[in-house]
Amino acid sequence: MKKNVFLVLLVLSAALFLRLINLGSLPHGLQNDEASFFYNAVSLLQTGVDEDGRRMPLYLNSFIDPKPALFSYLQIPFIAVLGKTIFAARFVSALLGTASLFLLYLLIRKLSSNPTLALLVLSLMAISPWHIVLSRSTQEVILSFFFLVLSLLFASKLFLSKNTLSRQWLFFVLTCGGSFLSMYSYHSAKLLLPLFTLGLALYSVRGASKKLIWPVATLVLQASFVIVTMFLVSGGLSRAAAVGLFSTGDTQLVLDEQIRIATATSNPLVIRIFHNKVINYGFAFSQTYFSHFTAQFLFLRGGDPTRYIVPFHGLLYLVELPLLALGIFAALRASGKKRNTALLFLSWLLVSPIPSALTTEESVSMIRTAPMLVPLLYFVAEGILFLWHEISQKSTKVALRITLIVLYTASFAYFVHQYSVFQPRYRPWTRQFIDQQLATYLTQNNDQFSQVVISKVTGQPYVYLALNDLISSSQLQDSIPARLQNEYVLGKYRFVSDGCYVGSEPEVLYVVGGTCTFTSDTPPFREIGEITYFDGAEGYRLLVSATRLEPAE
Template identity: 30%
Template sequence: MKKWLFGIFLLALVLRIINLGDLPHGFFEEEVTNAYVGRFIFQNGKDLYGNIFPLLYFDKFHDYPPVLPMYISGLGTFLFGNTEFAARFPIALIGALTVFPVFGIATLLSLSGLFAAFLLAILPWHIVLSRTGAEGVIGLYVFVLGLLWVFQKRFRWAMVAFFLTYFLYPSFRILTPLTVLPLVFFLKPRKAFLFAGIAFILFTAAISATPWGRGRFEQTSIFKSQEIQGRVNYLNTYFSNDEGTDQVKMARAFHNKIIGYSREIAKQYMSYFSPTHLFYEAEGQPRYFNVPQQGLLYMTMGLLFFASLISVGSKKFMGYIVYLLIIAPIPAVLTIDFVPHAHRAILMILLLILIAAYGYKSLVQIRVVLIILLITELVFFWHQYSHHSASYQSRLRNDGDKELAKYIIEHDKEYERFIIPMFERLPVYYAYFSGNYNAALAGQFRNELKIDRIGKVEFFTDWCPTKYLKSEDLSPGALVVDNGDCPGVPGYQEIDTFVRRDGTRAYKLLIWK
């Protein structure tokens, strides 16, 4: 069995690191930022704003994401240099390692541990997130370890793991207390689980009271959305008027904000269990998952889910697993950014795999057929992912930014000045690929990772520098970069253009005639 499990791990690793430097195509700004910031702190003992070894967060744009995943991403640069592969490898490796605790949990629940591990190894949802540097993959790994230690009755280690999830991915700040409290009804010592559950609730409340704890949630909260607010108000007004002017109490009872927002939340919640989203073609955030004609799961898993309804055997903890599946989308449901959001609902991966493994018990006699079907679907997924996802994700994954940074580095000796926009983390792209981790940069970066200059490269506060630069501002050796959508300005000669995989123009390189 150990040989089979190790073989499954190797399969998972291959599916997560093969051609990792260019699949997914486009080096997303969060990926390069995480790797650069992590390496910068390791090398200089402080972050880009001058903070000494931060442990809680790093502020990108008032969102305050956890900083620990950045340290992990930065480690890859020490092994593989300043490359896309280096930035993505640590999380891809952790994604592959997750097959081991998944195997352990499934085995302890009297399920087929090998089949559960195999499902995780080939699952599109987990493969794509592992390859995109999604920090939730680290959070899921540690959470699964914690749950494994719970079932192994290693209480202290489990609580340490659950505590650590708070500083790996924000969704677990809601999910962890909701996971621990119900254990009172399943396991002993009950008082210990009750105390831990209450402690985690208080810890979540304490973090939520801080600016860094609520930063990203305030930016994406369903209750802060002007779009949602406008829709709720419009529908309430429409139906209240339809009730008639003499039915004020009736209108207030049925058409109010509580009911309006409840319906919006219910609509978002149900989208996470949509068969189309799960099995046919995933919706939501295309930066994290946008494989054409491919759902988050395989269609064969639908048969396994159906079989789980009639499966025989021990059901001691399956009710708890179903409960966890019910609560898993809650952090994602409370936000409005690209719903349904595959990353924020990442815990669903573990639970759907365990339920599928439970159904496998009833279909074990046709296991060869199931494996053949799953491998066939894996081949189709990989084709769609490796051949067609690039054009779908091109603009959203910063296609062209890496290419621009590398062009400037390669042509450094040909120009006296480079003037480029400072947006889309272009300063970070340039610093990363040039290997510039000079401690003097600490404190020069401002919020949103903006900086005025790095060496010969000047960062302009507009997408179209040529609209504002005069001939007297430019020396003969100056190269100016405009966004691809900028209008042409008389007096400039376009010498090159960067075109994204989807055919749109990313940047124009210009010199003064």
């Protein structure tokens, strides 16, 4: 027992180290969402209100995309202690990621009654590329994942253990609390968590009707949480409406084209049977759904968003491909509790891609399907244990252990190399590095210009200036609703939608896109500098007017 506790602590310590090392510089660049959470945490710490001037908000409206404010609240103590640094801003993600591993260990141990299997899954998660990237890079995703595992852990204790009535109520409250916070934190949990809980309920009941009350009560509460977080909370539906399967007309355009072509040669009844919304949208859903089970997604490239992709690397290690297949085979051919547990994890695996498949933006997603990692590594661990138990000779077992250690060490070293060397250079414009550099430049040269006109070529650069105290909290809080327009002014900084805007005013700095080309109608200008991406690609050009002022008569 003491040895097992020591190993768990050792693995968790290693996991935390892997998620904290160079956290301020990897991933490279402070992406828009990171910057938004970061600034709002600073604003709440210093002024007690968010960037819109709201006290104790539930959601942040930054960039017109509602985000759960809980993450910013969790950042506050670390920023207060560690300072206003990127490391402090990301520390919560790394801590939540590591804590979720411990909860997952307890969950696997509870469901499988196998401490060795639970420890093996914990070890695999500790070095998982998928989980490391999520723990270092995301905010609401890893927050939701933490509460999802927490909810399932207490649900398993509620459904599967014999408890006193007081403990049953305690586990019920903790299950529902974790469920609400997971759904509140990220959209995909609104669908996945009730499905996961349903699978756990079916796994636990086994025909015993007296056990139905807690699973049913939990599912009813979770359904009400979906309604609350989707329909009653401001902004709950806006994101789903923007990226949902029906949000674009692409599938409808294909359907209209099919009907137009078939009309010339086919019977109207045949057209109605084969060319309708059910079939076409079902095909679009299936195409995206099954893309999450391909080698391209799992082992070779990974998934969207682009800013999380590690070049020439998948979400799992290639060595895990045969182990995954072997684990599924071995677990499903077992009998009794082991088979039931395998079926539970298989059901979780099969439903995990559904939220991603119901979207059109970044649809083959590694963040919407983050819980998919749990059943995948469960079966990988089952594959390793199957090999171990099938081998009887001691020398062969030693060879297997050495082989796995060598393969995993080489795989992990390759991942670290790709992540630290190539990921910063892979499509760096997705991480807004140039906005950080622009804020640094303006901090050093602010007094040289009476006004700065910034083209919004990367999205919303104002938050980076605010983080560098170039824009005050009061200026930002007073800029609503003007800041929601295409063009707005914050202090001496004017933000314009034209990516190549150049005027003729003196003592004004014009920040334009690095690839801008100009015509003879453009006022004369002089280029005083440029800001490039980490890979040397053009980012911003810094221009000042070259128009000569005529002396007054």
